[in-house]
Amino acid sequence: MNHLLCGLAANENLPPPLVDRLIAVADAEVAEHLAERADLSHAQAVALAARVEESAVRLAYEGRLTAADVDPLARPDVALALLDRGEGPAAWARLLAADPVVEHREKLAACPDLPPDVVDALSADTEIRVVAEVALWAPADVAARLAAHPHAEVRRAAAVNEATPPSVLEALVSGEGLPAARHCLVCDRETLPFTHDPRCPRDDCDLRPGASCDGSHASTTHDLLQAALRNPATPAGALTGFVDHPSLLLRWALAARRDLPSAVYERLASDPNSGVRADLAENPAIGDALIRALADDDSHDVRRGLAHHPAVPLDVLTRLARGTRIGATLLPRIASASPAEVEALAGSPNPAARMLVAQRRDLPVEIRDALATDPDAAVVKSIAPHPGFQESRLRAMAGRHGGQVIARIAANPDATSALLEELARNEPPVRKALRVIARHRNATAPALLACLDDAEARPVAAGHQALPPDVITALVAGPDARSAEAAAANPSLPHAVMTELLPPPAA
Structure with missing residues (x-):
């Protein structure tokens, strides 16, 4: 029966009185569908939150509940949802900064526009995960300060934060100008040296797979470097030395950057890992010569990535299309093709070229109609x-x-x-x-x-x-649960059937 109530909850034609009846019997699954209703009134949202407590957070995020509806002491999770939307009062943030539940303080640290005193309090939290969350979202001045934190996990979070000043990110990469980190999550908990088993059987263990420390905080330092290499605010000059780094993940992070010298891209084009080369192939920063070199790569993933390059020459693209599974998609270079290029592609003797341009949905009528009569079925499928x-x-x-x-x-x-x-x-x-x-x-x-x-x-x-309607009604009563739920959500379902599906109202 629950799947039918879920369908009713999603039915846009369910009358308001029946919505009220459904709220009165809703469980968590039904409430999830009710929370998505465009016509849910504020009073109904409040009633649903009271009926199904776990729905209140969703309703807050949907904008159906206001600060006046929430007691931050009784429902800190809902208060945090409103703060995350920027709709909770500052007094709530100050209250929750001292909440004894670590998860609540951690969630608070990710909320936008917190008062400075709350940010300072969370930055000094006794739980490193809370401080790391501050570093992840903090404005530039706070992120810069936390980049020098003695705990490597906090520094790693600062390396992710795009608001961290470029000079500070450069220092995180080089280690120059910063005191050495003294702790990481591994040495906080384990006897060194220690490497975390990726198949760790402990239910209470939240160390990342492969986390390790021998006193140098190796895995966290590696994660910090990877974050900094992916951070667009990190100066390119600080990163070029990683092109030959033994870590695949660090080289891979370089391949997507758009601000590196051409010599770095040329080195990455010969990387032994095809994933690095595939990301490089799609990078708008590489030039024509490298594009043409990558077009002959043995890896299908590299050639497919190159097909998605926004500036790939059309002759290269049509050659790639002949032997590469690109899929039924409008490629960036085709989307930006000039009228003359569109005409040339549509008239090409190469079916792959005609198939590519047929993915456009703004073709001139004469070209569209010509492609509709193409002898190649793949071209016709595209148009x-x-x-x-x-x-x-x-x-x-x-x-x-x-x-x-x-x-x-x-x-x-x-x-x-x-x-x-x-x-x-x-x-x-x-x-x-x-x-x-x-x-x-x-x-x-x-x-x-x-x-x-x-x-x-x-x-x-x-x-x-x-x-x-009679077929919809029969599907509601049928054995296929998915079809029955969809039929219960069908706006053409008769109101009388909707009423029959609901339990009778309480006396």
Whole structure:
């Protein structure tokens, strides 16, 4: 029964009196759906928070509860949600900074626009995880101060923070100008030397996999360096020496940066790890010569990354498209192609080039229509969802290429109801098309009824408003829980059935 109540809770046509009845019997799962309702009133939100306590945090984040609805002593978690939204009073922050629950102080440390005295109090917290959370989100002056904290975990958090001043980030990388860290999470707890087993059996252990310390806080220092290398505020000059570092993760972090000298990118292009090269291939900072060199890389991931480079030359891109699985996606370079380039691609003898440009949804009519008659089914699949096609043109595509393109034709926003009915009745059935038709705004009852024969399309079709009410009612009572829930959420479900699904009101 609970899945049906979840469906009702999501039903946009559920009358307010029935919403009230549903709130009165809601559990946590039903409350989660109720909290998402666009029509939930403030009074209903307050009632739901009282009925299902764990829903209050979600309701606060959704903006359904106000500070006047919350007692920060009784519900610090809800108060923290409002503070996180920037809607809680400063007095709450001062109160929660002394909360005995560490998790509450840690959550508070991540809230925006805290009063300076609260930030200072949290920066001096006895729990390092709270101080680290401050360092992660603090403004520049506080982050700079915490970068010199004696605990390496706090320094690591400061290295992540993009507000940390560049000179301080450079010092964190080099270690120059900062006193040596004296502690890390590993040496706080374990006898040295110690390396944490990635398959640690202890339920109460929260050390990161592979964490280690021999007195030098090795793993935390490594994590700090990785964070600093990924931080765009870290000066590039402090990072170039890591191009040959034995740590794969540090080299990998360099590959995505856009501010390094070309010599560094050239070294990374010969990195033994294909993941490093793949990230480099997608980096907008690399130039034409390196792009062309990477186009011959043995790794499929590298070539696919290069296809997503916003400035990849079109001749390189079309060559990549012939032998690389790029997927049905509009690539950045194709999206930015000039009208002359679009015309050249559409008229290319290379089907891969025509397929790439067919992904655009703003093509001139003459180019769009020419691609719709392309002899290559892959090109037609790419162009089929393009808006603006007449029914006759879409039907002609289906007639030429059949099941290869039917699902993509069904995805066209202008596919008519009559065409969708025909596609749904195709023999043999195109399962992928049925799943698309089931959510199409123009789908009619005959098309949707055909979709019910497919196990994956059925739950989608069950929620479509064009499905006949008697069929929706039958699905609600049917054995398929997913379809029953979707049918209960269908706005066309008769109100009488909605009422029957709810437990009777309390006397």
